[in-house]
Each structure stands twice: as structure tokens, then as C-alpha cells.
Amino acid sequence: MQLVLEIEAQPATLGVARQGVLASCRRDGSLFIESRDGIKPAHFTLTPSDKFPWNQFLSKLLIAWQLGDMEDIPDAFRPQKRLPEFVLEGFGKEPLENQLKILSTLRKQGFFPRLPTK
Secondary structure (H helix, E strand, C coil): CCCCEEECCCHHHCCCCEEEEEEEECCCCCEEEEECCCCCCCEEEECCCCCCCHHHHHHHHHHHHHHCCCCCCCHHHCCCCCCCHHHHHHHHHCCHHHHHHHHHHHHHCCCCCCCCCC
């Protein structure tokens, strides 16, 4: 199940709404996107100041985790060990800000790999 996202038009997308998948994340908060809409450029990067559809991504990510379908999950969010059941049950009920904090905490606890610097 590919996690295809609708990314709103902004300078990083050359002012065009795009469809793409999150290919990789870096420690500085930049996100490398592979397009799925046939528009060039086929790859682009969003910086922390750009608008990334975290709500879309996290809801699709949670479904993939629940289904155990890890094939299309970006490496940065592919669990290295089994996620606690209470996380899977409660994650979707939390506001976005808390979901991002939960991800950070899980990463620090070794559930996800460290993010690369480059």
C-alpha cells in the first residue's frame, strides 16, 4: 500500500499541487519526495518550513502499521521492533502535535532507525 500524498502548491513544488510519496527524511527535518503524478521534476525536497501533509501521512502510516504492510513505508518510519499495542490503538486519536511527539519518543527508544544527516 503506497502512501501517496496530496502536497499543496508552494514554492518547493514550483507552485503546483503534487502527488508523491515520502522517500526519505533527514535529521535536519528535510523530506525527499518522489512524485507519483507524472509532473517534472520527478523528485523534490521539502524543508521544515515547507508544508508537508503530516495528517494524511500519519493516518496512512498508522493503517500500514496496523495491517503489518511495511513494504512501502519509508525506512525512517519502518519499525525495527514491534510497536506497543497501546500506541497502535491510541495514536490516531491524538492531535497532530502529540503524534509527532510520539514518533520522536519512539525513535529515541529505538523503534525506528536514526535519521541520516545527509
